[in-house]
Amino acid sequence: MRFTRSLKAGAGVAVLALALAACGGGGGSTGASETGNQSLADKAKSTQKVVVGIKFDQPGLGLKQPDGTYAGFDVDVAKYVAKELGVPESGITFKEAQSAERENLIQKGEVDFIVATYSITDARKQKVNFGGPYFVAHQDLLVRSDNTDITGPDSLNGNKKLCSVKGSTPAQKVKDTYAKDVQLQEYGKYSDCVTALLNGSVDAVTTDDVILAGYAAAQAPGKLKVVGKGFTDENYGIGLKKDDTAGTSAVNAAINKMIADGSWATSLQNNVGPSGYKIPSPPTVPSS
Amino acid sequence: MDLFSKYDIFGAFWVTIQLTLLSAVGALIWGTVLVAMRVGPVPVMRWFATAYINIVRNTPLTIIILFASLGLSSTLGITLVDPDSTTSIADSSFRLAVLGFIAYTATFVAEAIRSGINTVPVGQAEAARALGMGFTRVLGTIVLPQAFRAVIAPLASVLIALTKNTTVAAIIGVAEAALLMSEMVENESDRLLLVFVLFALGFVILTLPTGLLLGRLAKKVEVRR
Numbered sequence: 001m002r003f004t005r006s007l008k009a010g011a012g013v014a015v016l017a018l019a020l021a022a023c024g025g026g027g028g029s030t031g032a033s034e035t036g037n038q039s040l041a042d043k044a045k046s047t048q049k050v051v052v053g054i055k056f057d058q059p060g061l062g063l064k065q066p067d068g069t070y071a072g073f074d075v076d077v078a079k080y081v082a083k084e085l086g087v088p089e090s091g092i093t094f095k096e097a098q099s100a101e102r103e104n105l106i107q108k109g110e111v112d113f114i115v116a117t118y119s120i121t122d123a124r125k126q127k128v129n130f131g132g133p134y135f136v137a138h139q140d141l142l143v144r145s146d147n148t149d150i151t152g153p154d155s156l157n158g159n160k161k162l163c164s165v166k167g168s169t170p171a172q173k174v175k176d177t178y179a180k181d182v183q184l185q186e187y188g189k190y191s192d193c194v195t196a197l198l199n200g201s202v203d204a205v206t207t208d209d210v211i212l213a214g215y216a217a218a219q220a221p222g223k224l225k226v227v228g229k230g231f232t233d234e235n236y237g238i239g240l241k242k243d244d245t246a247g248t249s250a251v252n253a254a255i256n257k258m259i260a261d262g263s264w265a266t267s268l269q270n271n272v273g274p275s276g277y278k279i280p281s282p283p284t285v286p287s288s
Numbered sequence: 289m290d291l292f293s294k295y296d297i298f299g300a301f302w303v304t305i306q307l308t309l310l311s312a313v314g315a316l317i318w319g320t321v322l323v324a325m326r327v328g329p330v331p332v333m334r335w336f337a338t339a340y341i342n343i344v345r346n347t348p349l350t351i352i353i354l355f356a357s358l359g360l361s362s363t364l365g366i367t368l369v370d371p372d373s374t375t376s377i378a379d380s381s382f383r384l385a386v387l388g389f390i391a392y393t394a395t396f397v398a399e400a401i402r403s404g405i406n407t408v409p410v411g412q413a414e415a416a417r418a419l420g421m422g423f424t425r426v427l428g429t430i431v432l433p434q435a436f437r438a439v440i441a442p443l444a445s446v447l448i449a450l451t452k453n454t455t456v457a458a459i460i461g462v463a464e465a466a467l468l469m470s471e472m473v474e475n476e477s478d479r480l481l482l483v484f485v486l487f488a489l490g491f492v493i494l495t496l497p498t499g500l501l502l503g504r505l506a507k508k509v510e511v512r513r
Binding site for chain 2 (some may be wrong): 050099100103104123126127159161166167169183184185186187188192196197199200201202261267
């Protein structure tokens with residue numbers, strides 16, 4: 001008796017789970033097919049709306065502010081590209097794109113394009129199209145301003161303590177290349193690394209220079225500095241749907257225009273300039 | 289299955305097991321001390337144990353672990369390692385994580401044992417007192433042995449929860465399963481599902497036998513009344 005009752009309950013739960021799964025699947029696939037075969041350029045023009053994936057937690061690049069607005073270089077690029085695609089600023093919806101989810105968000109059509117410190121790599125190119133690069137960043141080191149003995153990755157020798165975000169590519173690179181001489185502390189967020197750097201329990205924080213500059217700019221001036229000896233090239237691209245060639249060239253044209261009319265440099269100066277970070281010369285964007 | 293040759297998956301799960309076992313032993317000891325204080329006759333201890341359990345039990349584990357690393361270690365400078373050693377960061381993160389897990393899990397252990405104490409008839413403690421035994425002897429020889437036998441199944445649930453909670457240690461950089469998983473998610477974005485299934489399976493392999501074995505043990509030592 002008790003056995004049959006529990007079996008019944010189990011079956012009920014299973015049916016419910018299946019039904020929920022079916023609903024979820026159905027909703028997802030209809031959402032994707034609506035935007036599936038349309039180019040970003042056409043869709044933006046006809047609907048006057050875009051959904052853009054950005055980071056919400058990176059000062060200077062993509063940061064959600066307490067009042068609900070967004071600020072940063074990536075946000076400015078997103079707004080400029082949207083404008084060039086014919087979408088007014090009121091038609092832009094920003095959505096958080098965390099690093100691990102970015103390909104998925106694009107493939108499922110949950111965002112139209114992504115401007116979120118998104119490095120162009122061959123593995124990612126298999127899944128999404130990239131416009132740009134709109135910026136070339138270099139992995140670099142952030143140190144306290146009074147520090148003079150860390151001048152580049154090689155000077156980390158001698159049991160220096162380095163911080164980065166868990167699982168991220170910069171952390172792995174340091175582990176592989178410099179792990180013998182340096183200790184790596186990994187945290188969940190860069191802001192935790194910055195806290196540890198400020199109170200002295202680590203000596204340096206590593207990731208792309210422009211991200212570091214954003215954190216330095218968010219602190220009181222003169223507390224942190226970017227070393228400025230970049231040791232990799234990271235080409236930031238704008239991710240959009242795979243095989244959307246028309247959309248990609250529209251995005252490229254927008255980036256070229258942004259660089260040409262000076263708003264590219266102005267935005268960088270406003271967002272990461274206060275850290276003393278030297279604004280690099282803009283990258284070459286394919287004009288096709 | 290080149291994932292196994294490319295990544296030290298077993299090594300990462302070994303760290304998870306170490307975290308779990310060390311924290312479990314610590315939490316059992318600290319939890320027993322807490323419950324002894326909570327049911328004891330000294331008002332200050334009773335008050336402390338009640339406050340501690342209620343505050344820590346209701347604080348998110350993420351905050352406790354992050355506080356252990358950023359608060360205790362880097363801001364207050366309380367380190368559990370020699371700062372000049374070449375593995376000080378890895379050791380320090382591991383020990384701080386164990387400390388955090390003990391502090392957190394002990395509250396659940398204490399509450400489980402307290403419910404076990406309630407299953408021991410009050411007459412037994414009264415009889416022991418009448419024989420002239422003090423509080424510690426009543427608790428240690430009469431009440432707790434019976435209480436423990438009654439709460440093995442709930443403690444198994446706490447242990448299973450602890451096993452899975454150890455993934456939180458990834459946020460302070462302890463090289464356990466969840467940290468390796470986030471690394472693999474970053475690198476193997478074309479095989480996300482496989483990576484998730486692999487780690488879910490790993491945890492099932494760890495927790496399922498725990499539940500079964502301890503469930504059997506609970507039945508075997510149960511006090512029949």
